[in-house]
């Protein structure tokens with residue numbers, strides 16, 4: 001890609017970007033939220049047209065007018081938010097738009113199924129091909145996306161933050177798959193905010209800052225500190241927050257012997273849970289072990305079948321795991337998204353009328369505080385980069401002075417700087433005697449923030465440990481149900 005530029009209104013998302021990918025290379029793209037990474041890749045995949053610049057594939061100048069054209073050129077993309085059809089099976093999704101036929105007209109799923117099962121086995125994927133996508137865990141959905149892209153004959157695979165939704169164990173599986181594809185001569189582009197992942201998987205790294213590609217080098221010529229500095233454009237100064245001694249003794253949130261029937265016939269049994277004021281309780285677990293249901297109960301989205309659940313706080317913040325479904329209203333304005341759920345507050349609404357000026361002032365203030373860069377505050381929130389959308393959710397929830405904070409993967413998709421900012425805010429909330437329940441798939445985040453970590457396995461809390469008295473190995477074992485004697 002040479003001299004690629006793209007603007008949206010006032011925002012210059014890409015400014016004269018040069019980007020080169022070699023055959024058989026894994027190339028990482030890093031940069032702050034809103035730096036222009038997704039835009040560059042969407043241009044390569046034909047989702048956006050550049051204002052200026054040229055694209056060459058195999059040395060040939062090409063115009064990529066649509067994803068269909070991109071696919072013809074051997075380009076495939078797994079986007080931040082999957083594009084699968086929930087009610088279709090994995091197999092139906094994979095073959096969509098390239099259905100195998102026999103006798104010219106009849107669909108031949110069997111032949112396609114065999115071919116795809118062989119491909120899945122080769123990559124080490126375990127995808128139940130005949131299950132509807134909506135019933136599959138997120139890791140299997142991602143495998144389906146990858147299989148779909150490869151089934152369509154991809155030489156260049158683009159993945160936008162593929163690890164953001166994966167548990168640590170699944171990340172290793174994805175990396176193995178990437179290495180396999182590379183050894184077959186395929187070329188891969190991965191966008192990620194995690195610099196240890198860049199160091200582990202990439203051959204080359206390109207750094208983007210404010211729409212420009214500011215550096216590109218072999219991975220052996222750099223290190224995480226240098227990369228972080230290039231991303232920010234200034235030396236990284238770690239912030240430190242003091243964890244104050246807090247003394248509350250009345251639990252703000254308590255579950256006792258609570259049971260909840262799952263969607264299938266499993267019974268979720270929460271043995272014990274209480275969160276004192278001024279405490280961060282981390283919830284660790286491999287996805288699908290009851291964390292989602294726990295959050296649903298705590299936020300009132302589902303009722304328990306038996307046992308007790310008490311909540312002593314009045315104001316509860318909820319940072320949901322799936323921001324597109326539960327966190328924001330994609331087609332609504334950015335400023336309106338800042339007050340969803342608080343819109344009846346006298347500050348924003350009088351005589352049943354929204355107070356536009358006051359809402360805008362509030363939103364502008366939050367944008368500034370959380371360093372969210374936007375073109376126009378009245379634009380639909382879907383025009384923001386993924387990380388900036390997440391920042392809006394976090395800002396809205398934390399700025400409402402909640403007493404209890406239920407945060408599921410609050411830093412998912414955030415750059416290092418923004419993630420650190422959110423961590424600081426959660427610790428501040430804790431120091432001010434708020435109760436925080438933090439669900440995260442990142443053990444480092446849990447160990448860094450939590451006062452206690454509860455590990456979930458098969459719908460139960462199988463252990464509660466203090467970060468100072470445990471380590472990743474022990475947590476990992478508990479998460480796999482191997483050691484539940486604590």
Ligand SMILES: Nc1ncnc2c1ncn2[C@@H]1O[C@H](COP(=O)(O)OP(=O)(O)OP(=O)(O)O)[C@@H](O)[C@H]1O
Nearest residue numbers: 008013033034035036037038039383384385386387
């Ligand atoms: N469809 C669009 N309409 C308007 N603005 C857009 C659109 N798509 C992207 N932008 C803007 O372009 C800029 C770059 O966004 P982009 O999604 O490329 O960033 P990114 O580096 O991928 O960020 P993140 O790490 O948060 O995903 C942002 O300021 C974003 O708001």
